[in-house]
Amino acid sequence: MSTQASRAAARLMLSPAVILLLMWMIVPLAMTLWFSTLRYRLLQPGAHPFVGLRNYVFFVTDPAFSTAIVNTLILVGGVLVITVVLGILLALLLDQPMWGQGVVRLLVIAPFFVMPTVSALVWKNMFMSPTSGLFAELSKAVGLVPFDFFGQAPLASVIAIVAWQWLPFATLILLTALQSLDREQLEAAEMDGAPPLKRFWFIILPHLARGVTVVILIQTIFLLSVFAEIRVTTNGGPGVASTNLPFLVYARSLLQFDVGAGAAGGVVAIILANIVAIFLMRAVGKNLDA
Amino acid sequence: MARAVTNRRKLVFTLVAWTLALLIFFPILWTVLTSFKSEADAIASPPKFLFFDWTLENYTTVQERSDYARHFWNSVVISLGSTFLGLLIATPAAWSMAFVPGKRTRDLLMWMLSTKMMPAVGVLVPIYLICRDLGLLDSRTALVVILTLINLPIIVWMLYSYFKEIPGEILEAARMDGASLRSEILYVLAPMAVPGIASTLLLNIILAWNEAFWTLALTAAKAAPLTAFIASYSSPEGLFYAKLSAASTMAIAPILVMGWFSQKQLVRGLTFGAVK
């Protein structure tokens, strides 16, 4: 009896919070939807006539659009692969006995605290610059021609910077997951003479599956909207070589000052994000069910 | 014998781990070092690692140009404010989703998360107009509200996955003992939820501190946080590596130190239900 009463009370008490939460999310979305149907160019004052779906057509028929989608997927996928693989290796390493483990861990998680703008600026200028960057100095020291990172491999360079920022996050989650592994099971396998690789493959990796799922989910959310790093380093170029969907929306809204098309792009981006989300849930969601 | 082997193993792991950790940390270290160089030393070829004339002139130059204390304080207020407001709204919501789940709870969660994937710039003008009409441009209030809004899905989800791991039987037991809903939350649930809430709090302070779109787009002078501070050094005239490094160090140092000190609390709850 009392259980049912408290359940009802809980619902009653908490639904306003949920509704508030939903409203907060719906209001900007609704406004974006509305703006996306207007001809609204910031630099042309006056009325903003209704144009139906024209902004969508304009945004989607942009030759840069398909490149941007491919780039978005490469960026997300590339960073995920790097951070998950390196994250597992680092977590395994950090789980071993060693001196100064605490300090090592502090050093490894540090990049996670760095502002994306700052890390992009530092990487761009002090490391990857082909004239005065540290990498250029290194290659000159060994007699090589400095590599022009943002000219020749813009997307890969951006991926490297973003992966550096997210590697600590992946490592931390995977390390925590690793530490919850049942030691006895591992020791039993060792007793049975299972070689390290086998132990890794059949015991450790399955145990990490949930952790990997979480890393993929959380990072995907953030990686789909990577923006500051691109704007600081390559500005989406050369050409559109490193333009992803958020950057394309940005270019429409704030470089072309076309609010209508920018809003349309925002709506397209969120639809695609939902498709990715559904796909992700299908693929890995079962790992998350408690 | 066995001990020697263990120690040798330990030494190898120590060496490998330290090398990798230093490599990962190096960009930050290099930035801090460069901030103490003169502009000429900052671009010296071959690069100077430790043996240069240490100077504080970059910090003075940066401080003369922009008032660090004010930007810092704005960052503090905005990130703490939005985090606490977010927790206030999200905790009950996550609680209800975790303990009184409906059929659509998971879909609801996914949908909330997907709103986070929307490019912020797509809603810039609508939000800008709202802020203008409410007189909230260049105000910390606006930023607190907006950062709360954009980080809410993450907060809800983190709390939800944490709350979900609290065994329902404990609640049942408490109810059997005749605990009211209030004391149920206060005495049974809260102590168990604290680690999760603490790490949610920390993670969101970090996210809010580093948010660089809205904090730049909606502020001018009064409410500008450290993200705006750094934006004035991204390409000054001529040689600027040392000044950029000084400004970068000033912008990231507070959050880095906080992160380091609260590392244990951050990690403990940062599982998103990954640990079973």
Next chain:
Amino acid sequence: MTVSIRALLGATAVCALTAAASAETVTIATVNNGDMIRMQALTDDFKAKHPGIDLEWVTLEENVLRERVTTDIATGGGQYDVLTIGTYEVPIWGAAGWLVALDDLPADYDADDLLPAIRNGLTVDGKLLAAPFYGESSMVMYRKDLMEKAGLTMPDAPTWDFIKQAAAAMTDKAGEVYGVCLRGKAGWGENMAFLTAMSNSYGARWFDEAWKPQFDSEAWKKTLTDYLELMNAYGPPGASSNGFNENLALFQQGKCGMWIDATVAASFVTNPKDSTVADKVGFALAPDNGLGKRGNWLWAWSLAIPSSSDAPDAAKAFVAWATSKDYLALVAEKEGWANVPPGTRTSLYENPEYAKVPFAKMTLDSINAADPIKPTVDPVPYVGVQFVAIPEFQGIGTQVGQIFSAALAGQMSAEEALSQAQALTTREMQAAGYVQ
């Protein structure tokens, strides 16, 4: 002792109160260029003259500034009281009614002293809408020592052929000296400013009189091919991400033989504090091709007051101060004549002290050689030398800049780049309703 301290404190508090009560705050949005940063450091002088006005500075990188300021003014946000904008924005924003006219500045401001070429660009319907802070054209800056070593002499008015010849002679890639540094970073105010000005001297134009894009013309093909050849053979590595600031750093480090860019850079490259080649720099007019137009642009960073400002009078006082003759004298006194913001006032160039500055004459000649009203060899429907003064240009210019930057990075040929630019511009101009 205690009493006097308390009295002092009390008096200070009262002062602070009255000051707070009467102070008007002027929020200034400005670019993080050297001259503006110097202005920020000199504001004590303004405060001494106007104790009732507080200044708030928002100093940002150019692109960030432009986004913020445009969003604010177009939505009437009113966050800023003084904007730093250029000759591209002034006519467009003025026509939209977003700017306060500056026709009632104090008499000693002497608006007639402003250089006519600059002043015309900031005047709409006979009203001055922005006060120039510094004006610039572009010119060739070159290393005298390297020219000598190469056995060449730079004429005062070189041709593009000579530039190519000199670049070849000066380049020493092993010694990290690149014959010519030019902008390659995408942006309507970056590589497109340079390329548009260059194309003018090649007889090209953005649009014909019916607003039809002209990237399929022979003149544009020659412009872009020559630019790519120059940069690929004699330019620095990573040129596709070099803008004004990056090239400035390269030149100051002694890595460029020639650099064709803003005249305002002259004071930075000749300043021994920042530049390793300060005493070795010579100047010449931007190159031409014998078609009657040189490849130099015209720009003025100017201070304007948005109509949404809530303190227009205080803002006016600030604008008048920052662009006055007295301000020039103040900078000269503190930092020397070479560091005065150039290119705005006739009286500055008549000043015998300023005439001693090595780049003074070349700067003035370059500014006078630019004609925003008739920028091209063939007639065009627009004004603006290195830009087209229509609202759509920023967007189109930046996208075309991306394409050309990709060509420079080797992703595509000049022909491909031009045909893409043509398609893109046509698409945008159709969407904007200029052509059917």
